[in-house]
Amino acid sequence: DAGVTQSPTHLIKTRGQQVTLRCSPISGHKSVSWYQQVLGQGPQFIFQYYEKEERGRGNFPDRFSARQFPNYSSELNVNALLLGDSALYLCASSKGTGVSQETQYFGPGTRLLVL
């Protein structure tokens, strides 16, 4: 079975621009989470979606938004990019059975560089 996939793998943007990152979960998984990993640090939670509804949100500004589609894929949008948004953005999927402490499986990430 295919794992979590993300696109694009790399992205270069300039300050003030907007970016959309995409994620497809493992087949059969209904929950998608997004994390930001700044160089040298552990990932920080941004959002979790389950059945197209937001289940959780981390401490990120409103410039960050996301959505989940009927096929359970997801998009993360970041508006008005800042230099500090440069990071690896990781998507993780889980079965979404309603148990919060499920194992999350990660994709390869999208490396975003803001100039």
Add this chain to the structure above:
Amino acid sequence: AQTVTQSQPEMSVQEAETVTLSCTYDTSENNYYLFWYKQPPSRQMILVIRQEAYKQQNATENRFSVNFQKAAKSFSLKISDSQLGDTAMYFCAFNFGNEKLTFGTGTRLTIIP
């Protein structure tokens, strides 16, 4: 606040040796799940092992095992017979009963041939 601490930024061991990575945490929750993830230079975060806090028996996956000390809030990872492919960043992570994983800052492990 729920925090996760990995006090070893970097470690290196000779191939075939055993290495233990440390992780401590702080939470007032009683039921939670604990994970070790591996992130090689390819960036993909790979699940190594998982432990349920309510289980007293330590989890084992082939060469990987954990030493979970709930009272001490300690969760270490032991890698036996280390291999070159074990070279990676290792993160401990916790789910404290909500939707998110809380990660430590990571330990960079290098296996020396």
